[in-house]
Amino acid sequence: MARPGRRQTGARRPAPRDARRVREGGDVIAVLARAVRGLEAAVGRGRMTPALRTEFQAVALLVREQHARVRADEGLTPAARAEQLKRLDGIGTILAKTAVRAPALLTLLAEDAVVSDAARSAAREILREARVETPEPAAEPEPEPVAAPSAPERRVVPQSVVSRQLANPFLAPDYSAVQQRPARPSRLAGWELIGPLLTSFERAGGGDAACMPLPPPSPVRVPAGRELMPHQAQVVAAAAEGHRTFLLADEPGLGKTAQALLAAEAADAYPLLVVVPNVVKTNWAREAGIWVPHRPATVVQGDGETVDGFADVVVVNYDVLDRHVGWLGDFGFRGMVVDEAHFIKNKTSQRSQHVLRLSSRIRERTARALLMALTGTPLINDIDDFRAIWQFLGWIDDTQPLGDLVEALEATGLTPADRGFYPAARRCVVDLGIVRRRKVDVAADIPARRIADLPVELDGAAGRSIRAAEADLARRMVARYETALAARSDVEEPAGGIDPALVRRVARAELKDATAGESGENVFSMMRRIGRAKAGLAADYAAQLARSAGKVVFFAKHVDVMDAAEETFERQGVRFTSIRGDQTPRARQQAVDAFVQDPDVAVVVCSLTAAGVGLNLQVASNVVLAELSWTDAEQTQAIDRSHRIGQTEPVTAWRIIAAQTLDARIAELIDSKAGLAARALDGSDQEVSSSPDVQLEALVALLTDALAARAAA
CATH class of the missing domain: 3.40.50.300 (P-loop containing nucleotide triphosphate hydrolases)
Structure with a gap:
């Protein structure tokens, strides 16, 4: 960017700062036109860097601001206004066409896209190049200590998701069924309730219930060869009867994944978003293939190049959620599962903010969405950590209980000043959907010993190196096989093209060399x-x-x-x-x-x-x-x-x-x-x-x- 020019001095009264008058008429638009052509050329060359995304958003921001300025400028003649708007529309058209060629830029054009500090700084540099007065940032109230949103330049939209949106207009989610509850007079309106609700769990005795009433297990259709355990079928039955929010806190090993997938089936909550730690995301896709094989599952890796935009189950890990939160919010999910939900206990963290944003968007747009928080952490430990989980489920917001919880508390006829409020309030929260079973409680349901496979993806340099080494090992054995096969030229070509006996001979020779330490990369x-x-x-x-x-x-x-x-x-x-x-x-x-x-x-x-x-x-x-x-x-x-x-x-x-x-x-x-x-x-x-x-x-x-x-x- 060019250095800012010197300010002129003299008796001329400066224009108001908020007007941002262009000193040399049209300079900003000319600079924007040059910038957008440069962006178009860079994207055409396949160049995509964080700096380019930052400049793209800066140009988009200035185009919107200049549109507003030109429309509001009463000093312009109608002809001049129309001319400047036409030029700005041309720049906007180039921006849109460039974004179509690089879908990662699409989210930056959204009206609600969060503008990064880097993009604002780049916009000020463009204005200085055009010799435009740039206003100092207005003083703002001290923000609450929440995590800064992810830089939008990291946001992506997988191409298959764009294809899904364009392929069939009927795939667009229908939000018309969502109904807002009418406001009702509240006896508890003047009370601070979040603190007492949390305190009610700290005061709970050892014998107090930690699980909502669950219906008896009913028959559940599962794939051939699979069987749902009775305690799992109870949660599915609750979803079938209309329950839509669950804090499923069963101990590890009790099959929470299967319960969530089949509860979503019972609640007709597909497409389903599943947010998980990186170590279990492959396992979630595998479990979906086992329990709901008719529901295609896709795992979001990195920037999402391999995402199936038409999948019914979308699995994403916390670590990459920041760059995908935009398109995930517009996908039209009818349900959302957060695995290892204690990961979001810190409400100021980015991962927590992204999860809460997605949950809010689903609740606003979907009638009776299924929301499930899965965690094995006992409820009596650090109960304040569950604020974010309760907010994810829509039970509370930052300051007060919501919806069904308010109505349940009202129905008790008690206030925090009453001694009986705390056990009654705890019961209200538990009944909203807390499910906690221990292994010892359901020992009759599960085998005394079982092996659970947890597949993981080896990403990064280590994963690439291992796959390359395995390919080298295979190539070495193929070369041995072909050499041995060529030496037997008098033998008839084996049926199917592969000689099993020779394969075993080659494999045995490879194993012998590996055991003797005579080969390079080997099975050991x-x-x-x-x-x-x-x-x-x-x-x-x-x-x-x-x-x-x-x-x-x-x-x-x-x-x-x-x-x-x-x-x-x-x-x-x-x-x-x-x-x-x-x-x-x-x-x-x-x-x-x-x-x-x-x-x-x-x-x-x-x-x-x-x-x-x-x-x-x-x-x-x-x-x-x-x-x-x-x-x-x-x-x-x-x-x-x-x-x-x-x-x-x-x-x-x-x-x-x-x-x-x-x-x-x-x-x-x-x-x-x-x-x-x-x-x-x-x-x-x-x-x-x-x-x-x-x-x-x-x-x-x-x-x-x-x-x-x-x-x-």
């Missing part, structure tokens, strides 16, 4: 790299479990994976102890005692080989398997550190699996081998296959897939 080094890449995600999930469900046993195979997990726990303030192979017996026992006896030690980080046998860790009912074993028996022994005689709760083992990698293949092989063992030995826990069998089968599958892909290309 691949699994170790995958373990390191998963370590942070696995530890993050373990920390979430520890906060919501109590003590957690964390298993890993490699020391560097254990180290990485412990660094994550330290960063998050989670106290832990460690059991490793290089410890003395005394140090090992001290670590066990600390985990078992100290209530503040939330996690024990265990070596899969050193701690897989001989330990009693039944104080925990949640186990995280950060790395896969090579056999089901080794995996079972690790889980049995918690699942043993004396354990009073069902045990859940959360197996962290890197999706679309060798990790997922090996998980499937371990499970299939375990099934074969059970059938062959009639329930015996002796293993049929050894570790080399699983390693060999993994290489066979990798080579077979690579050969099939090569043949199809």
